[in-house]
Amino acid sequence: MKFTLSLAFLALSTPLCHAWGSEAHTTVGLIAQSFLLPRTQTFILSLLDSRYDGSIGAAAPWADEYRNTAEGRYSGAYHYIDTLDDPPNTCGVDLDRDCPSSHGCIVSAIANYTQRLGDESLGKDEQNKALKFLVHFLGDITQPLHASGHARGGNEVKVTFAGKHRSLHGIWDDDIPQYLLRSKYSDSITFWTQSLVDRIKANTLLTPKEEWTTCVDPDQAVRCATEWATDSNKYDCSYVYSALNDTSTDLSGEYFRNSVDIVELQVAKGGLRLAAWLNSVVTGEHGLSEDHGDRFVLQHPEL
Numbered sequence: 555m556k557f558t559l560s561l562a563f564l565a566l567s568t569p570l571c572h573a574w575g576s577e578a579h580t581t582v583g584l585i586a587q588s589f590l591l592p593r594t595q596t597f598i599l600s601l602l603d604s605r606y607d608g609s610i611g612a613a614a615p616w617a618d619e620y621r622n623t624a625e626g627r628y629s630g631a632y633h634y635i636d637t638l639d640d641p642p643n644t645c646g647v648d649l650d651r652d653c654p655s656s657h658g659c660i661v662s663a664i665a666n667y668t669q670r671l672g673d674e675s676l677g678k679d680e681q682n683k684a685l686k687f688l689v690h691f692l693g694d695i696t697q698p699l700h701a702s703g704h705a706r707g708g709n710e711v712k713v714t715f716a717g718k719h720r721s722l723h724g725i726w727d728d729d730i731p732q733y734l735l736r737s738k739y740s741d742s743i744t745f746w747t748q749s750l751v752d753r754i755k756a757n758t759l760l761t762p763k764e765e766w767t768t769c770v771d772p773d774q775a776v777r778c779a780t781e782w783a784t785d786s787n788k789y790d791c792s793y794v795y796s797a798l799n800d801t802s803t804d805l806s807g808e809y810f811r812n813s814v815d816i817v818e819l820q821v822a823k824g825g826l827r828l829a830a831w832l833n834s835v836v837t838g839e840h841g842l843s844e845d846h847g848d849r850f851v852l853q854h855p856e857l
Contacts, residue, residue, distance in 0.1 A: 574697045575728040576615040577735055577743055578821050582693040583611030584747045585754070585825025589842040590833060597836045601682045610689045610828075611747075617690035632663035632687070633694050635783050636703030642796035647701065647784045649776070660700065661783055664691050665775035672772070672835050685832075692828040695779065696820040698794050699723045701787040708794070716806040725805055726794070730817055733810060750822045760819040763826060770830040770840055782827065789816055 574582075587610055590598070599608045606612040620626035621633070636659070637652045639645050653659035658666075670676055670684035694700045699708040699722065708722035715729040739745040753759050769778035793816060797809055826842070834840050 574693050574700075574821075575731050576618075577746075578697075578731045578817075579614035579618075579690060579693045580611045580743055581747050581750065581821055582696075582824040582828060583609070583614035583689050584743070585750055585822065586689070586828035586832065587611060588747075588751050589826060589829035591837055591839065591841070591843055594829075594833050594836040598685065598832070601678055601685055603682065610685070610832075613686050614689050614693060616686045620686075629663075629687070631657045632660055632691065634700040634702075634707055635659040635661055636707070637701060637783075637787055638703055639787070639790075641702065641704050641790040641794070643791070645702075645787050645791035647780060647787050649780050652703065660691055660695050661776060661779040664688065664695070664779040667691070668772050668775045668831070668835060688831070689828060692782075692831060693821075693824045695782045696786055696824040696827075697726060698786045698789040698816075698820070699726050701783040702790045702794075704790070704795070711798075713798075714804045715810075717804060722794070722798075726813075726817075729806070730810060730813055731821075733806060734814055734817060738814075750818060750825070753818075754822050754826055759822055760815050763822075766823045766826050767830045770827065770834050772831070772835050785823075786820065789820075 587595075595608075598610060602608055602610070602613055617626075617629065617633070621629045635647065635652050637645075637647050639647075649661060653661055667684040667687040671681055671688060673681070676684075702708065705711045705722075708726070709724075711722035713720055713722050713725060715725050716733070720729060735741050735743070735746055739749065750759075754763055757763050769781050771778060793813065797812065803809075829842055830840065833842065
C-alpha cells in the first residue's frame with residue numbers, strides 16, 4: 555500500500571492556530587505519516603474526518619481550534635505542563651508538583667487519550683477525537699515553553715520580533731517557525747517536511763535519532779510523556795531563557811539564528827515519536843516503517 559500526499563494542498567487547507575503554530579504542528583504530523591506502518595495508516599484512515607483526507611498532518615492543529623470552542627474549553631490545560639522551576643537557573647519536571655489532579659496537564663492528557671484511542675468500546679467518534687488530541691499533544695510537548703510554568707510559559711516575558719511586540723511564548727509558537735519557513739524553505743511546509751524527513755533518515759540532526767524514541771510504550775504513557783516533557787524543559791535553561799540578554803532586543807537576529815537547530819530538532823522529534831507511538835498503539839509493534847520514511851511519498855507539486 556502506498557499513499558501520496560499533496561503537502562501544498564494541506565498547507566493551504568490547514569487553518570492558522572496557536573501553540574507551536576499550525577505550520578509546526580502540520581509538519582510534525584506529516585513527518586509522522588512518513589514513518590507509519592501500513593496497519594497504522596489503515597486504522598487512521600478509518601477514523602479521521604473526511605475533511606482531513608486521511609492526513610494526520612492536516613488534522614494536527616485541530617486541538618487548538620477545539621479548545622477555543624465552548625465545548626472544548628475544558629481541554630486548555632492539556633496543552634502544557636506548568637513546571638514550578640526557575641529557568642535559566644534550574645529546570646526540571648516533577649509530575650506530582652507540576653500536574654495537579656484537579657485539571658491535569660499534557661502528560662496526563664497523553665496518557666488518557668492513548669488509552670482512549672485503543673479502546674474500541676468507545677466508538678469511532680471518541681477514538682477519532684483521541685487521535686487528533688494525541689497528534690497535537692505529541693507536537694506541543696516538544697515546544698520548550700509548553701514544558702515550563704515560569705512567567706506562565708513565557709507569556710509574561712515581553713520581547714520583540716521583526717519589530718513587533720510579542721511574548722516570548724508567541725515567538726516560539728509562531729514567529730520562529732514562520733520566519734524559518736520564509737527564510738529557508740520558500741514558505742513551503744512541503745520543503746520543510748521533506749528536509750526534516752531526509753535528515754531524520756540520514757541521522758544528521760542535532761542529537762542522534764535513537765535517543766528520541768527510547769520510550770514509546772503506551773503501557774508506560776505517563777513515564778514516557780514525562781520523559782518527553784523533561785527533554786523539552788531542559789532547553790528553557792540551556793537556551794530559551796539563558797540567551798535573553800536584553801528583552802528589549804529584537805529576537806529576529808542572533809537569537810532566532812541560534813534557535814533554528816533547536817526548533818527543527820524538536821519538530822523532528824515530535825514527528826518520529828508520534829509515528830512510533832501510533833504504531834505501538836495500533837499494532838503493538840515498537841517500531842517504524844521498515845523502509846524508514848519511503849513508504850509514504852512526499853510530492854512537491856509546486857516544482
